[in-house]
Amino acid sequence: MSDKTSSVSLPTHGVDSSDVDALSIKGRVTINDIARLANVSKKTVSRVINDSPLVREETRQKVKAVIEAYGFRPDPQARALAFRRSFLIGMIYDNPNPQYVVNIQRGILDVLETTDHQLVLQPTNRSAEDYYDRIRRFIENHRPTGLILTPSISEDEDLAAMLRELDCHYVRVASVDLDEPGKLVRTDDAAGAAEAARHLARLGHTKIAHISGPRSFRSVHQRLFGFREGLSEFGLELDPALLIEGGYNFETGMNAAEDLLTRRDRPTAIFAGNDEMAIGVYTAARKVGLNIPDDVSVVGFDDTPMASRIWPSLTTVRLQIRDMGREAANTLLHAVSEGDMPRRSERFTPEILLRESSAPPST
Amino acid sequence: MSDKTSSVSLPTHGVDSSDVDALSIKGRVTINDIARLANVSKKTVSRVINDSPLVREETRQKVKAVIEAYGFRPDPQARALAFRRSFLIGMIYDNPNPQYVVNIQRGILDVLETTDHQLVLQPTNRSAEDYYDRIRRFIENHRPTGLILTPSISEDEDLAAMLRELDCHYVRVASVDLDEPGKLVRTDDAAGAAEAARHLARLGHTKIAHISGPRSFRSVHQRLFGFREGLSEFGLELDPALLIEGGYNFETGMNAAEDLLTRRDRPTAIFAGNDEMAIGVYTAARKVGLNIPDDVSVVGFDDTPMASRIWPSLTTVRLQIRDMGREAANTLLHAVSEGDMPRRSERFTPEILLRESSAPPST
DNA sequence: GCTGGTATGACACCGGTTACCATTACGTGG
DNA sequence: CCACGTAATGGTAACCGGTGTCATACCAGC
Numbered sequence: 147m148s149d150k151t152s153s154v155s156l157p158t159h160g161v162d163s164s165d166v167d168a169l170s171i172k173g174r175v176t177i178n179d180i181a182r183l184a185n186v187s188k189k190t191v192s193r194v195i196n197d198s199p200l201v202r203e204e205t206r207q208k209v210k211a212v213i214e215a216y217g218f219r220p221d222p223q224a225r226a227l228a229f230r231r232s233f234l235i236g237m238i239y240d241n242p243n244p245q246y247v248v249n250i251q252r253g254i255l256d257v258l259e260t261t262d263h264q265l266v267l268q269p270t271n272r273s274a275e276d277y278y279d280r281i282r283r284f285i286e287n288h289r290p291t292g293l294i295l296t297p298s299i300s301e302d303e304d305l306a307a308m309l310r311e312l313d314c315h316y317v318r319v320a321s322v323d324l325d326e327p328g329k330l331v332r333t334d335d336a337a338g339a340a341e342a343a344r345h346l347a348r349l350g351h352t353k354i355a356h357i358s359g360p361r362s363f364r365s366v367h368q369r370l371f372g373f374r375e376g377l378s379e380f381g382l383e384l385d386p387a388l389l390i391e392g393g394y395n396f397e398t399g400m401n402a403a404e405d406l407l408t409r410r411d412r413p414t415a416i417f418a419g420n421d422e423m424a425i426g427v428y429t430a431a432r433k434v435g436l437n438i439p440d441d442v443s444v445v446g447f448d449d450t451p452m453a454s455r456i457w458p459s460l461t462t463v464r465l466q467i468r469d470m471g472r473e474a475a476n477t478l479l480h481a482v483s484e485g486d487m488p489r490r491s492e493r494f495t496p497e498i499l500l501r502e503s504s505a506p507p508s509t
Numbered sequence: 510m511s512d513k514t515s516s517v518s519l520p521t522h523g524v525d526s527s528d529v530d531a532l533s534i535k536g537r538v539t540i541n542d543i544a545r546l547a548n549v550s551k552k553t554v555s556r557v558i559n560d561s562p563l564v565r566e567e568t569r570q571k572v573k574a575v576i577e578a579y580g581f582r583p584d585p586q587a588r589a590l591a592f593r594r595s596f597l598i599g600m601i602y603d604n605p606n607p608q609y610v611v612n613i614q615r616g617i618l619d620v621l622e623t624t625d626h627q628l629v630l631q632p633t634n635r636s637a638e639d640y641y642d643r644i645r646r647f648i649e650n651h652r653p654t655g656l657i658l659t660p661s662i663s664e665d666e667d668l669a670a671m672l673r674e675l676d677c678h679y680v681r682v683a684s685v686d687l688d689e690p691g692k693l694v695r696t697d698d699a700a701g702a703a704e705a706a707r708h709l710a711r712l713g714h715t716k717i718a719h720i721s722g723p724r725s726f727r728s729v730h731q732r733l734f735g736f737r738e739g740l741s742e743f744g745l746e747l748d749p750a751l752l753i754e755g756g757y758n759f760e761t762g763m764n765a766a767e768d769l770l771t772r773r774d775r776p777t778a779i780f781a782g783n784d785e786m787a788i789g790v791y792t793a794a795r796k797v798g799l800n801i802p803d804d805v806s807v808v809g810f811d812d813t814p815m816a817s818r819i820w821p822s823l824t825t826v827r828l829q830i831r832d833m834g835r836e837a838a839n840t841l842l843h844a845v846s847e848g849d850m851p852r853r854s855e856r857f858t859p860e861i862l863l864r865e866s867s868a869p870p871s872t
Numbered sequence: 873g874c875t876g877g878t879a880t881g882a883c884a885c886c887g888g889t890t891a892c893c894a895t896t897a898c899g900t901g902g
Numbered sequence: 903c904c905a906c907g908t909a910a911t912g913g914t915a916a917c918c919g920g921t922g923t924c925a926t927a928c929c930a931g932c
């Protein structure tokens with residue numbers, strides 16, 4: 147551990163100007179080394195690194211060659227200090243399902259891989275007392291390049307306002323339209339839900355129930371809206387009695403389904419707001435002795451791994467989560483480099499995956 | 510932005526010494542402000558921050574009070590530059606299941622929350638060409654405080670060697686004993702598998718098959734070893750014909766089970782190396798018209814969310830993943846602060862969860 | 873000759889830490 | 903009680919490795 151290296155030639159970290167050779171560089175290659183080797187000032191090297199136009203092409207080539215030759219990589223910490231911002235991207239989320247978290251992470255990392263940025267995680271608890279404080283502290287302490295917010299955090303307007311006040315770039319991944327199109331990666335949940343409705347209507351179902359997620363999630367209204375839309379195209383409408391609010395989890399899905407399926411006039415199809423609740427429907431159906439899809443068709447939303455592996459496999463709607471992660475990262479980096487110039491962001495339309503859990507109603 | 514503050518007493522960026530008041534602080538509170546306000550040198554403040562013993566108790570209290578009063582937080586970037594290491598912990602993993610990733614992350618973050626460290630993700634592809642290079646670059650560029658390696662990355666001795674050579678602290682989460690007990694969070698997969706074996710043997714099964722993970726994973730041998738152990742306690746042994754190597758995924762589990770279950774002398778119980786393959790067994794059983802658990806008992810490993818939600822619910826072995834994440838982070842931080850003094854790390858013994866998929870064999 | 877734009881470099885600075893030196897406090901022997 | 907050695911403490915300057923500001927040198931056009 148004692149670090150008394152050498153009483154050697156080099157007094158400070160600078161290298162003898164008399165000894166202009168690779169061999170004289172000890173340890174890490176710094177911008178000073180490059181400057182000396184290329185016979186320019188460190189500022190010029192800095193300009194080259196940062197793609198400043200204020201460098202003659204010839205000089206630029208020369209410097210780049212030296213950088214290349216010595217494998218110089220500017221120190222992220224030093225840049226962070228000088229730039230007064232770190233090259234970190236924070237991902238803020240509040241306990242969505244693991245599949246979602248991991249896929250968004252992958253998508254973001256797909257993009258960051260090609261940059262100098264690192265992804266740091268900031269799971270939070272939206273109902274915690276210090277929810278805002280923690281995020282604020284993170285930003286003030288680390289000055290991240292930006293944040294990526296996922297549902298339902300992304301729907302929090304107060305948070306967005308705070309971020310603007312803190313001059314912190316951010317991108318929201320959400321299923322609803324927000325005021326800031328340039329900072330939004332929009333998933334079209336409504337379109338997905340509409341697809342589900344059409345599919346069931348097309349099969350001939352008319353008594354179609356919906357187990358929604360909690361009303362406090364704005365995405366829930368999107369899915370509900372789209373579902374109604376899809377039904378209306380077939381002249382159907384959602385019977386209020388067949389709409390039950392669940393909690394986006396297994397238990398509530400099961401309970402709601404048990405309620406629905408034990409009614410005298412039970413529905414022949416159930417569209418669950420997510421796959422977890424759909425799996426709950428499976429369990430309820432078994433409990434009350436009904437068969438899927440013969441007695442009741444089930445459609446989910448999310449395409450979790452479970453959906454394709456359960457029996458019968460679950461017809462569901464797939465969000466393109468990893469793609470959205472990529473898009474979010476790209477949008478964020480774009481906003482940072484272009485100074486918030488809005489960027490035409492694509493909208494991600496989910497696709498419906500037809501599997502075994504849906505079939506025409508038995509007459 | 511123009512920063513020409515004062516031609517006053519303090520030449521550098523310090524603030525007027527005549528104006529010792531909170532109001533004189535512009536922008537972020539720095540160590541200089543604290544030093545001035547506390548009437549000590551910045552060096553002394555630095556000593557207080559870093560818990561140096563070379564500060565009189567009285568002085569320490571005084572400085573701490575000022576720090577507290579002004580909510581001073583030392584700039585992580587600046588410290589990183591000066592310390593020549595960033596306050597980042599890298600988590601390196603190679604595509605384990607999402608549930609695992611998320612739970613480990615949670616555990617790690619539980620601990621980091623209370624420190625100045627951030628968690629950055631480094632998913633890799635162990636079979637990629639630049640696998641080592643990428644990790645090396647990350648370390649050289651960012652000088653993280655340390656790394657946490659999860660299976661199967663954690664079993665890679667070459668990687669560990671490289672990290673030692675780079676003077677990079679690390680902790681491995683693994684199911685096998687490695688040479689460095691101080692850097693290991695050990696999960697006792699063997700004990701879990703033994704539990705599974707005992708459970709099935711106790712139920713009266715004698716023809717018990719095992720679908721293992723790929724042999725290249727060292728954990729697979731642990732599970733296999735433990736399974737044999739457990740069987741032997743009941744005077745049973747694993748028939749080589751009933752051992753099939755799978756790939757830790759749904760398809761291979763299904764194929765292996767289809768093979769096993771269509772034999773004339775089929776096993777009455779199957780222990781799958783993980784839940785995903787166990788779900789594959791479910792599907793195969795349905796395909797060949799066998800009932801779980803009446804015709805065949807199934808036991809998995811992992812307790813993924815699916816396990817409790819599928820029907821019939823899956824008897825499986827639960828690893829304490831989040832706890833292991835916590836332990837890994839604690840071990841790492843301990844190693845860093847104590848200079849690798851080995852730390853007695855607890856061993857995590859998995860528990861078996863008895864559910865509906867296992868029952869006595871039908872006679 | 874003056875103006876203006878381009879390319880480059882000198883120097884201070886980002887906010888901490890360490891190296892080294894100066895000062896102070898304290899215990900001891902004469 | 904004084905001189906002195908040693909430990910405890912605090913100050914100054916340099917440094918970590920980059921970037922910003924501003925001055926300057928150069929060249930073209932009016």
